[in-house]
Amino acid sequence: MGRHVRVAVIGSGFGGLGAAVRLRREGITDFVVLERADSVGGTWRDNSYPGCACDVPSHLYSFSFAPNPDWPRTFSGQPHIRAYLERIADTFGLRPHLRLGHEVLLVRWDSDALHWEIETSRGAFTAEMVVSATGPLSDPKIPGIPGLDRFPGKVFHSARWDHGCDLRGKRVAVIGTGASAIQIVPVIQPEAARLTLFQRTPPWVMPRADREISAAERGLHRALPFTGALRRTLLWGIREAQVQAFTKWPNTLGLVESLARANMAKAVKDPELRARLTPSYRIGCKRILISSTYYPALARPNVDVVASGLAGVRGSTLVAADGTEAEADVIIFGTGFHVTDMPIAERVVGADGTTLAEAWKDGMESLRGATAAGFPNWMTVIGPNTGLGNSSMILMIEAQLNYLADYLRRLDALGTAGGRAALVARPSAVRAWNDRVQERMKRTVWNTGGCTSWYLDENGRNTTIWPGTTTEFRRATRQVDLAEYEVIRPAGHAKGRTAGKETVR
Ligand code: NAP
Numbered sequence: 001m002g003r004h005v006r007v008a009v010i011g012s013g014f015g016g017l018g019a020a021v022r023l024r025r026e027g028i029t030d031f032v033v034l035e036r037a038d039s040v041g042g043t044w045r046d047n048s049y050p051g052c053a054c055d056v057p058s059h060l061y062s063f064s065f066a067p068n069p070d071w072p073r074t075f076s077g078q079p080h081i082r083a084y085l086e087r088i089a090d091t092f093g094l095r096p097h098l099r100l101g102h103e104v105l106l107v108r109w110d111s112d113a114l115h116w117e118i119e120t121s122r123g124a125f126t127a128e129m130v131v132s133a134t135g136p137l138s139d140p141k142i143p144g145i146p147g148l149d150r151f152p153g154k155v156f157h158s159a160r161w162d163h164g165c166d167l168r169g170k171r172v173a174v175i176g177t178g179a180s181a182i183q184i185v186p187v188i189q190p191e192a193a194r195l196t197l198f199q200r201t202p203p204w205v206m207p208r209a210d211r212e213i214s215a216a217e218r219g220l221h222r223a224l225p226f227t228g229a230l231r232r233t234l235l236w237g238i239r240e241a242q243v244q245a246f247t248k249w250p251n252t253l254g255l256v257e258s259l260a261r262a263n264m265a266k267a268v269k270d271p272e273l274r275a276r277l278t279p280s281y282r283i284g285c286k287r288i289l290i291s292s293t294y295y296p297a298l299a300r301p302n303v304d305v306v307a308s309g310l311a312g313v314r315g316s317t318l319v320a321a322d323g324t325e326a327e328a329d330v331i332i333f334g335t336g337f338h339v340t341d342m343p344i345a346e347r348v349v350g351a352d353g354t355t356l357a358e359a360w361k362d363g364m365e366s367l368r369g370a371t372a373a374g375f376p377n378w379m380t381v382i383g384p385n386t387g388l389g390n391s392s393m394i395l396m397i398e399a400q401l402n403y404l405a406d407y408l409r410r411l412d413a414l415g416t417a418g419g420r421a422a423l424v425a426r427p428s429a430v431r432a433w434n435d436r437v438q439e440r441m442k443r444t445v446w447n448t449g450g451c452t453s454w455y456l457d458e459n460g461r462n463t464t465i466w467p468g469t470t471t472e473f474r475r476a477t478r479q480v481d482l483a484e485y486e487v488i489r490p491a492g493h494a495k496g497r498t499a500g501k502e503t504v505r
Contacts, residue, residue: 002124007031007131007408008116010104010344013042015133015381015397017085018063021092022401026408032127033094034120036103040089043137044081047180049161051187052078053210055179055290059228060235060392066091067228069221075210075290108349109376114422114490116377128422129411131404132344133381136464139338143175147313153329158184159337165330167191173318173328175310177203179289181334185303186293188332194302196318196326200309201451202276204260204283208290239391240469246284246389247467250445257283267295276307285449287389339464340364340457342380350375351424364463365434367425367484368477369396370403376424376488377411379404385437386473387455387464389446395470403477410480414487422488429484440467 006028009019012035023031039045054061058071061081066088072080089095103121107130110117118125140157142148148155156162158180172192174181177199189195221228245252260283268274277298298305308322318326342364345356351374359374366372369386370379381404386396407423414421441447441462446455455464466473 002118002126003032004115004126005030005032006127007129008118008125008127009033009131009133010107011035011042011133011135011138012037012040012085012089012098012100013044013133013135013138014063014085014394015135015400016040016042016131017088017092017094018394018397018401019131019133019381019404020094020097021063021065021088022405023408024092024094026405028408029097031097032099032125033097034102034104034118034125035098035100036121038100039086040098040100041082041085042135043159044078044085046138046159047078047161048163049158049180049184051183052180053183054078054081056392057235059232060239061394063088063394064232064398067221067225067232069225069228070218071213073210073212075208104344104347106347106349109351109378111351111488112491114376114420114488129377129379129408130348131379131381132348134342134344136339136342136382136387137337139343140333141336141338142333143310143335145310145313147315148331150315151313151328151331152316153331155331156333158332158334167330169193170329171196171327172330172332173198173310173326174332174334176334176336177201178334178336179287180336181332182289182291182294184332184334186291186297189297189300189303192302194304194327196304196306196328197298198306198308198310198318198320199276200321201281201286202279202307203286203289204257204279205263205289205291205294206256206260207263208292210292236391236395236470240471242390243388243469246445247440248443250282250284250443250448253283253445256288260288263292264295268299270299273298273305276305279451281451282445282449284389284445285451286453286455336454339454348375348378350378363457363459363461365430367430367433368403369466369473370400370477371407371423371425371485373425373427373430376422379407384463385434385466387466388470389455389465391470396466396473399470399474399477402474403480406478406480410482418489420490423480423482423485424488426484426486433484437467438462441465 009016012033020033053075057074058076106119108117115126115128116130140159154165167188168191171194173196175198306320306324308320311321312319348356364384366384369383381400444467455462457463
């Protein structure tokens with residue numbers, strides 16, 4: 001048996017590091033952060049493609065407890081965000097807790113011992129509670145394309161950028177037109193001899209109001225921290241108001257579509273190309289992308305837009321679903337991530353011996369985005385239906401950390417009152433929560449906007465997005481409602497049966 005800790009956190013991106021800070025602030029130091037890579041940062045470590053930056057302004061896309069007056073741009077680039085997370089690890093004394101190079105292979109609930117057994121690539125642990133912060137954007141998805149394995153050139157995914165691959169003078173194919181691809185295209189277009197973009201569905205793209213944050217502004221935020229907080233509040237408030245259009249009044253988004261059309265018309269003069277680039281679904285149904293350089297890049301003479309998905313590869317010839325062919329030396333997949341089929345779920349075995357993936361075979365679902373029936377003392381940060389279409393995920397992560405802190409306080413209280421205990425979400429509570437979420441989802445733009453997106457699972461159910469404001473989610477996760485949980489005691493415990501369950505009200 002390996003080392004026992006009170007809490008094991010999986011992942012060291014914003015979610016995992018945030019959880020670690022919160023645990024320390026709650027006075028809990030008996031925890032580890034298991035990270036498969038050799039440094040912290042999660043998606044902001046893995047995505048180092050040229051042009052990688054955040055679409056949410058930096059003063060909002062940062063922890064409320066760790067404001068950074070020195071953000072260099074309104075939308076900071078990946079190197080700055082990654083450096084911010086490294087600083088979080090230092091400033092909050094997280095290094096001693098980090099177990100880098102520890103890939104979690106299996107997590108199994110031991111109903112007798114009331115703890116999780118964790119196998120990692122570098123040894124075993126047991127933990128009273130597991131916080132899974134593996135993130136929805138951690139495992140790249142490359143579609144199964146016939147003939148791809150025989151392509152003679154280089155092939156890589158946007159999140160696994162091959163920095164040794166010189167694109168100068170090459171025929172480059174970019175597959176996909178999501179947030180990653182549209183940042184990559186303008187940066188590599190001047191280098192490539194020819195760039196072919198395989199677009200299955202055109203995105204809506206709004207202008208990007210990115211600028212340097214002046215030295216004066218930064219000085220002000222440093223000298224008077226409340227000005228930074230004010231800036232953050234303003235950015236948050238605007239998005240909080242905007243979300244109502246996505247969740248309640250999708251028809252009002254037509255106006256935003258005109259702005260996106262104008263953004264395209266400014267750069268793309270060829271009406272035929274404009275037609276190919278114009279979406280046929282409501283803006284916001286897929287993530288709204290922001291770029292002021294994407295359309296100008298597509299209008300350059302060395303770029304071809306194939307308005308059809310990549311369907312096959314024959315030697316160095318790429319064949320689209322509509323039969324269009326293009327030659328390439330390098331293929332770059334901007335085809336996204338395994339989101340609705342969260343890969344860690346395959347490795348988690350709950351109280352009745354089934355994996356979380358089996359439990360979620362008809363779609364992910366949790367209680368308040370965090371816990372799952374059958375998986376005691378298990379919590380997901382950025383769990384089902386906690387994603388946002390228009391604001392900062394850090395707000396949602398921090399709300400979930402409030403829930404985590406309260407959960408641990410409840411466990412403490414139960415322990416003091418009656419010996420060791422674990423909590424497990426009641427199936428009825430999970431169902432009630434998801435029914436409410438799915439009911440609200442019905443009128444949102446994500447469900448009614450006429451598109452498919454990675455927000456929807458293979459059954460067409462939206463298991464990723466939160467259909468409300470961040471304030472509502474924060475309120476819903478401020479405290480653990482014990483009526484939504486069963487209390488489990490160890491075998492032979494005086495108050496219960498074997499691994500007995502109590503009802504607490
Ligand atoms: P994504 O949004 O899932 O986009 C994947 C793209 O690949 C889609 O355009 C999809 O087309 C396309 N695709 C899949 N198979 C294809 C095929 N066979 N042929 C042609 N195209 C194909 O992935 P992503 O761009 O990596 O972004 C994922 C998420 O990461 C974003 O939504 C965002 O949350 C985050 N992100 C944020 C930023 C930022 O803040 N700036 C940057 C990058 C990523 P369909 O639309 O037809 O499915």
